[in-house]
Amino acid sequence: MDVSRWPPPSVxxxxxxxxxxxxxxxxxxxVDLIARNPESYRVxxxxxxxxxxxxxxxxxxxxxxxxxxxxxxxxxxxxxxxxGTAVEAAAGPEAVRAAAARPAEWVMAAIVGFAGLAPTLxxxxxxxxxxxxxxxxxxxxxRLLIEAVEGSKGVLLPVDSEHNAIFQVFEPSQRHAIDxxxxxxxxxxxxxxxxxxxAEATPEQALAHPNWDMGDKISIDSATMxxxxxxxxxxxxxxxxPSEQVEIVVHPQSIIHSMVAYRxxxxxxxxxxxxxxxxxxxxxxxxxRIDGPAARLDFTDLAALTFERPDSGRFPxxxxxxxxxxxxxxxxxxxxxANETAVAAFLARQxxxxxxxRVVEDVVASWERPAQPVQxxxxxxxxxxxxxxxxxxVSQQRRLSN
Ligand SMILES: NC(=O)c1ccc[n+]([C@@H]2O[C@H](COP(=O)([O-])OP(=O)(O)OC[C@H]3O[C@@H](n4cnc5c(N)ncnc54)[C@H](OP(=O)(O)O)[C@@H]3O)[C@@H](O)[C@H]2O)c1
Numbered sequence: 001m002d003v004s005r006w007p008p009p010s011v012x013x014x015x016x017x018x019x020x021x022x023x024x025x026x027x028x029x030x031v032d033l034i035a036r037n038p039e040s041y042r043v044x045x046x047x048x049x050x051x052x053x054x055x056x057x058x059x060x061x062x063x064x065x066x067x068x069x070x071x072x073x074x075x076x077x078x079x080x081x082x083x084g085t086a087v088e089a090a091a092g093p094e095a096v097r098a099a100a101a102r103p104a105e106w107v108m109a110a111i112v113g114f115a116g117l118a119p120t121l122x123x124x125x126x127x128x129x130x131x132x133x134x135x136x137x138x139x140x141x142x143r144l145l146i147e148a149v150e151g152s153k154g155v156l157l158p159v160d161s162e163h164n165a166i167f168q169v170f171e172p173s174q175r176h177a178i179d180x181x182x183x184x185x186x187x188x189x190x191x192x193x194x195x196x197x198x199a200e201a202t203p204e205q206a207l208a209h210p211n212w213d214m215g216d217k218i219s220i221d222s223a224t225m226x227x228x229x230x231x232x233x234x235x236x237x238x239x240x241x242p243s244e245q246v247e248i249v250v251h252p253q254s255i256i257h258s259m260v261a262y263r264x265x266x267x268x269x270x271x272x273x274x275x276x277x278x279x280x281x282x283x284x285x286x287x288x289r290i291d292g293p294a295a296r297l298d299f300t301d302l303a304a305l306t307f308e309r310p311d312s313g314r315f316p317x318x319x320x321x322x323x324x325x326x327x328x329x330x331x332x333x334x335x336x337x338a339n340e341t342a343v344a345a346f347l348a349r350q351x352x353x354x355x356x357x358r359v360v361e362d363v364v365a366s367w368e369r370p371a372q373p374v375q376x377x378x379x380x381x382x383x384x385x386x387x388x389x390x391x392x393x394v395s396q397q398r399r400l401s402n
Pocket of ligand 1: 023025052110113133134159160213214218276
C-alpha cells in the first residue's frame with residue numbers, strides 16, 4: 001500500500017479505542033497499556049471469542065461501553081458477569097462485526113486467524129486507524145483491506161513487531177531507493193533441531209517459544225516458520241515490494257526487529273526488547289511517541305547479535321509462503337486456511353509436527369486455478385471454507401497413515 005498516504009490524526013484529546021481480541025496475548029497487552037493511562041483513552045468496545053470472565057473484568061476496569069463475546073451461547077454468562085455495570089453486552093459473529101463498526105477512532109485488530117477478517121474490514125471501511133496484529137486478515141484479503149483503508153482515508157498501522165519496525169524506518173518518498181526489506185526471525189524453538197527430532201515434537205515443545213510469549217496459533221506458526229511466511233506476504237502488501245526484495249534472516253536474539261536496506265548502502269533497523277508492548281505502544285501513540293513500560297535495552301547486557309540463513313529444508317513453510325505470494329490470487333487464502341486447520345489438528349495431537357506443512361502443500365497443490373484474481377469478500381470466505389474442508393480431509397488421511 002502507499003505508505004505516504006498515511007495521514008497524521010490529531011492526538012490532543014482522549015483517543016476512542018476498540019480492541020478486537022482483547023482477551024488474547026496482544027489484546028491483554030493492549031488492555032494493560034490503556035489501563036496505565038486511563039485518562040488518555042475512552043474504550044468503545046472489547047471483543048473476545050469465549051473468555052467471558054476475563055472480558056467482563058477488562059470491561060469493568062476500562063469502563064468500556066460494550067463487551068462482545070463471539071459465541072452466542074455465552075451471552076447469558078457475559079450479561080451476568082456484567083451485572084451492576086453500565087457496560088452493554090452482546091454476542092455472536094454479527095455483534096462482533098457491529099462492534100468494529102462503532103465509532104472508535106483507533107481499533108486494535110488482534111483476533112487470531114481468519115475469524116478476524118470481517119470485523120477488521122469493517123473498521124477499515126469506516127476510516128478507523130486500524131492497528132493490525134491479525135496478519136491472517138491481510139494475507140487472505142490484502143487488496144480488499146488496503147482498498148478499504150484507502151477508500152475511507154483510514155490508516156493501517158502494522159503492529160506485528162517486524163512490520164512495525166520497518167514502518168518506523170521506511171521512508172515512503174524514497175521507496176525507489178530501497179534495495180530490500182530484511183525480516184528477522186527468531187528461528188523458533190526448533191531452530192537447531194534435526195528433522196528426525198522435529199518429526200516427534202509435541203505441542204508442548206512447539207509452544208515453548210524461546211523469546212516471545214504469544215498465543216498458541218502464532219507460537220506453532222513460529223515453530224514451523226509459517227509465521228515468517230505469513231509475514232513475508234504481509235510485508236509485500238504493506239510496503240509494496242516484490243517477493244525478491246524481501247529477505248528473511250534468522251536472528252535468534254530477537255533484538256533487531258527488522259530492517260530496511262537502502263541502495264546507498266545504509267541499513268536502518270529498529271531495536272528493542274522482545275516485548276509486544278513496544279510496537280503496541282508505538283501504534284497507540286502514533287503519530288506521537290508516548291511513554292511505554294517495556295524494559296529498556298541495555299547494550300552492555302547483549303553478548304552478541306547473530307544472524308543465519310533460514311533452512312527451508314527443515315522449514316518448508318517458508319518456501320510454501322513465498323510460492324503463494326508469487327502465485328497470488330487465491331493461493332495465500334488456501335495456504336492460510338490449510339495452515340490454520342493443520343495447526344489445530346497438531347494441537348489436538350491428531351497429526352505430527354511435520355505433517356502441518358505437508359497438509360498445507362497438499363491442499364495448495366489441489367487447488368484449481370490458484371492464480372485467479374480475488375474479487376470479493378464472499379469469494380475469500382468461500383475459498384477459506386473449501387480449503388478448510390480439504391485440509392481436514394488430508395489431516396485425517398495423515399492421521400490414519402501415521
Ligand atoms: N501474540 C503475539 O505476540 C503476536 C505478535 C504479532 C502478531 N500477532 C498476531 O495477532 C493476532 C492475535 O494473536 P494472539 O497471540 O494475541 O492470539 P491469542 O492469544 O490466541 O488471542 C486471540 C484473541 O482472539 C479472540 N478470538 C478468537 N476467535 C475469535 C472470534 N471468532 N471472534 C472474536 N474473537 C475471537 C480470542 O478470544 P478468547 O480469549 O475468548 O478465545 C482472543 O481474545 C494473531 O493474528 C497473531 O498472528 C500476535
